[in-house]
Amino acid sequence: xxxxxxxxxxxxxxxxxxxxxxxxxxxxxxxxxxxxxxxxxxxxxxxxxxxxxxxxxxxxxxxxxxxxxxxxxxxxxxxxxxxxxxxxxxxxxxxxxxxxxxxxxxxxxxxxxxxxxxxxxxxxxxxxxxxxxxxxxxxxxxxxxxxxxxxxxxxxxxxxxxxxxxxxxxxxxxxxxxxxxxxxxxxxxxxxxxxxxxxxxxxxxxxxxxxxxxxxxxxxxxxxxxxxxxxxxxxxxxxxxxxxxxxxxxxxxxxxxxxxxxxxxxxxxxxxxxxxxxxxxxxxxxxxxxxxxxxxxxxxxxxxxxxxxxxxxxxxxxxxxxxxxxxxxxxxxxxxxxxxxxxxxxxxxxxxxxxxxxxxxxxxxxxxxxxxxxxxxxxxxxxxxxxxxxxxxxxxxxxxxxxxxxxxxxxxxxxxxxxxxxxxxxxxxxxxxxxxxxxxxxxxxxxxxxxxxxxxxxxxxxxxxxxxxxxxxxxxxxxxxxxxxxxxxxxxxxxxxxxxxxxxxxxxxxxxxxxxxxxxxxxxxxxxxxxxxxxxxxxxxxxxxxxxxxxxxxxxxxxxxxxxxxxxxxxxxxxxxxxxxxxxxxxxxxxxxxxxxxxxxxxxxxxxxxxxxxxxxxxxxxxxxxxxxxxxxxxxxxxxx
Numbered sequence: 001x002x003x004x005x006x007x008x009x010x011x012x013x014x015x016x017x018x019x020x021x022x023x024x025x026x027x028x029x030x031x032x033x034x035x036x037x038x039x040x041x042x043x044x045x046x047x048x049x050x051x052x053x054x055x056x057x058x059x060x061x062x063x064x065x066x067x068x069x070x071x072x073x074x075x076x077x078x079x080x081x082x083x084x085x086x087x088x089x090x091x092x093x094x095x096x097x098x099x100x101x102x103x104x105x106x107x108x109x110x111x112x113x114x115x116x117x118x119x120x121x122x123x124x125x126x127x128x129x130x131x132x133x134x135x136x137x138x139x140x141x142x143x144x145x146x147x148x149x150x151x152x153x154x155x156x157x158x159x160x161x162x163x164x165x166x167x168x169x170x171x172x173x174x175x176x177x178x179x180x181x182x183x184x185x186x187x188x189x190x191x192x193x194x195x196x197x198x199x200x201x202x203x204x205x206x207x208x209x210x211x212x213x214x215x216x217x218x219x220x221x222x223x224x225x226x227x228x229x230x231x232x233x234x235x236x237x238x239x240x241x242x243x244x245x246x247x248x249x250x251x252x253x254x255x256x257x258x259x260x261x262x263x264x265x266x267x268x269x270x271x272x273x274x275x276x277x278x279x280x281x282x283x284x285x286x287x288x289x290x291x292x293x294x295x296x297x298x299x300x301x302x303x304x305x306x307x308x309x310x311x312x313x314x315x316x317x318x319x320x321x322x323x324x325x326x327x328x329x330x331x332x333x334x335x336x337x338x339x340x341x342x343x344x345x346x347x348x349x350x351x352x353x354x355x356x357x358x359x360x361x362x363x364x365x366x367x368x369x370x371x372x373x374x375x376x377x378x379x380x381x382x383x384x385x386x387x388x389x390x391x392x393x394x395x396x397x398x399x400x401x402x403x404x405x406x407x408x409x410x411x412x413x414x415x416x417x418x419x420x421x422x423x424x425x426x427x428x429x430x431x432x433x434x435x436x437x438x439x440x441x442x443x444x445x446x447x448x449x450x451x452x453x454x455x456x457x458x459x460x461x462x463x464x465x466x467x468x469x470x471x472x473x474x475x476x477x478x479x480x481x482x483x484x485x486x487x488x489x490x491x492x493x494x495x496x497x498x499x500x501x502x503x504x505x506x507x508x509x510x511x512x513x514x515x516x517x518x519x520x521x522x523x524x525x526x527x528x529x530x531x532x533x534x535x536x537x538x539x540x541x542x543x544x545x546x547x548x549x550x551x552x553x554x555x556x557x558x559x560x561x562x563x564x565x566x567x568x569x570x571x572x573x574x575x576x577x578x579x580x581x582x583x584x585x586x587x588x589x590x591x592x593x594x595x596x597x598x599x600x601x602x603x604x605x606x607x608x609x610x611x612x613x614x615x616x617x618x619x620x621x622x623x624x625x626x627x628x629x630x631x632x633x634x635x636x637x638x639x640x641x
Contacts, residue, residue: 020200021227022396027419036421039107042072046103047096049076065133070106078129079103082161086121089157094121097428102126104423105401110236110414112424114431115405115554116525116561119234124154126232126401131163131184136229140190140402142238143355144169145500150234151187158185168192170358174224181225190239191248193231194393196224198250198386231394233402237550240402240418241410244390244620249363257365258312258322260378267372269307270326273298281331292327294320322365329369336472339370340494344377346370349472349494356494391417391620405557406550409613413620432537433560434567438602440574447573451541452481454569455513459487462510462535464528468555469517470544478543479515492516508532518544518551526558537565545572548616549609572605 054061054077061081065074079099087093098118101111102125113119123139130137141147151167158165166180168188177196180186200223233239258266273279278298282291294302302308302323303316313319333339340347340356346367348360361367361379371378394400400420407414411422441447455465469475472493482489492503492514507514508528526538538559542552552570559566 019227020223020225021229021398023228023398024396026395029415029419032415032419032421035108036423039104039109039421039423043100043104046072046076047100049073050079050096050099052076054080062132065129069133070103070129072103075103075106075129078132079125082125082128085157085160086124089160090121094118094125095428097425098122099125101403101425102129104425105232105403106130108399108401108420110233110401110407110420110422111403112407112422113403113405114425114427115557116564117405117425117428118562119403119405120150120153122403123150123232123234124157127185128158128161128163130230130232131158132161136181136226137185138193138228138231139185139187140193140231140233140239141187142189142235142243143350144189144192145355146234147187147189168196177224178222190233190243190390193225194248194388194390195250197228197393197396198248198388200224202250202386228393228397230399230401231397233394233400234404236402236404236414237407237410238404240390240394241413241550241616241620244417245616248388248390248393250386250388257381260368260372263365263369264372265307266322266326267330267369269305270323270330273301273323273327275331279327279331281327292324292332294324294327325364325366326369329366329373333366333370334471334473335374336476337470340472341374341376345379346374346376347494394418406553409550409610410617413617417620429563431560432563432565433556434565435556436567436569437599438570438572438605440572440601442574444573447543447571448478448481451478451543451571452485452487454541455482455489456485456487458539459511459513462531464508464510464526464532464538465513465541466507466526466538466558467513467515467541468544468547469515470547472517474543475515475517482513482515487513489513489515508538510535518547518555525561528564533564536567539566540568542568542570543572547609548613549606550613552609570602570605 049072056064056077058081061074061077065078068074079094079102083093083099095118097113098121101113101119101122104111105122105126106129111122113122127137127139139147139150141150147167148169151165155165163184165185165187166183168177168180168186170189170192172180172192180188181196204223275281278295278301280293280295282293299320302319307313308319335341337349338351339349342356342358345358348357348362349355350357350360362370365381367379368381395418400418402420407422408424414420414422439450441450451467455467458465467478467489469478475491475493479489479491490499490503490506490512492500493516503514503516504526506512508526510529510531514526528537532538540556540559542555544551544555547555556568559568
């Protein structure tokens with residue numbers, strides 16, 4: 001018999017989930033505050049029960065979990081059994097901070113847990129406990145690589161519990177997706193789940209009113225998912241904040257507004273515009289690409305052109321919109337920073353993760369204009385079918401838990417946008433990272449020369465070096481400069497992403513230099529050889545000038561993990577860094593370039609990163625307000641009635 005899921009059903013899970021379960025209203029702020037207070041009050045009792053031996057037979061433990069929900073007693077008993085399972089299969093026992101993080105997530109909280117403290121195992125503990133309770137669980141990651149890796153590594157542990165685990169990636173077919181969502185625990189990139197939910201809404205959300213899901217024997221015409229019960233979000237700030245800046249748009253084949261010949265003519269006309277007099281280009285920031293604007297002189301120049309009197313260009317708004325798109329393609333979007341060319345097609349580069357996203361396309365003709373700019377075959381035009389934001393999607397889950405090493409900066413946003421409190425878990429290992437401060441350069445060539453000199457010195461000492469750059473182009477140029485000095489760097493970027501496993505496996509060896517974009521910033525565990533550990537550990541050189549504070553913390557968090565030694569330096573260029581270009585001139589004048597890092601320079605740099613973080617928070621809040629104001633305009637973008 002089918003039963004509709006209520007909010008209490010996740011605290012006291014039932015065996016039957018019924019119709020496609022999801023929330024119809026956001027979580028109230030008061031609920032988040034009560035949850036945070038309750039967890040703080042009960043965490044001591046949970047740890048005490050975890051330390052006490054539990055002689056209850058396993059069937060009774062499972063029955064208590066399904067009857068009582070995620071209470072301290074029930075979770076402590078389950079975690080004791082899971083500890084033995086991890087020790088048997090992985091050769092070590094989870095420590096108390098991992099258990100505390102897992103239990104806190106199951107209460108509906110986000111957890112800040114320092115990098116290198118074992119978030120993957122903590123996520124397994126939470127997901128396995130939820131799966132044993134009968135709750136369909138989605139473990140959501142920032143990208144396909146992390147989802148595939150974790151699902152494959154942890155599959156034997158889930159199998160030993162009698163649970164089925166599956167993974168959804170961009171390459172999964174509809175049949176594979178439907179089968180994966182039928183598993184007890186499903187690993188997937190967050191955007192894959194978001195688009196599958198949109199597909200379900202578009203295909204099944206109007207006929208009959210309410211979505212319904214049946215088991216694996218369902219016909220192929222049924223929904224892909226079986227509802228939004230529990231989301232455990234790995235790298236939660238990346239998914240809930242960084243990825244939330246851009247609305248998720250489900251597209252289908254549509255009609256091209258302009259022909260290929262008209263688009264080619266448009267690019268030719270726009271190339272004649274004088275940048276500076278007819279249009280202005282603002283610098284790229286950590287939150288996206290550069291932007292362009294037409295000046296009054298530019299609008300007058302356009303209106304005076306012979307083609308401006310012809311249809312469709314005679315329409316002023318139409319003409320200026322398309323000219324701005326062409327200017328964006330020519331002057332704002334840069335190859336090997338915003339996109340790459342692979343297999344004779346334009347491939348989007350995620351500005352947050354630095355990874356290639358071949359399944360994504362720019363809308364409103366930008367993708368077609370980029371193909372013409374690069375002399376590539378014209379891609380098929382797209383039309384919008386449905387739109388959603390991450391804020392709206394995760395507000396539909398009955399319960400959210402998650403973790404990241406960098407959540408403190410966005411704590412108010414998590415409470416206001418998702419109704420989810422953030423709690424910090426203490427470190428299990430003492431931090432042994434040495435921060436060598438920030439060095440400022442006025443010339444990019446001098447900065448890269450200093451980077452090469454520093455890497456050469458560290459390699460001679462037997463250290464492993466990770467160099468973080470801002471773009472694919474920068475990583476390739478630096479690697480070429482290092483090779484000219486006789487060094488042998490490995491490169492990890494969106495173009496070289498197929499080699500990611502091999503690069504990361506070798507990055508902790510003595511004398512190894514790894515040049516990477518922000519791809520190496522999240523979910524990457526660089527394991528050190530004994531020689532590197534004895535020489536001082538991994539040294540991180542941060543050379544990306546547009547990183548907000550959380551991404552900087554993630555990148556430097558690749559070193560000094562799990563009690564290992566390590567060190568970090570930040571080398572920035574005043575002329576190149578967009579964060580510095582937004583600073584007042586009088587403040588820039590106080591930064592003295594040189595080889596010695598100063599506390600003042602480091603303070604100004606961190607203040608600039610925090611300012612950029614707050615700017616992005618305002619952008620996301622604006623997007624959320626716009627999304628709520630436009631509810632119902634597309635196939636499904638608002639709350640259900």
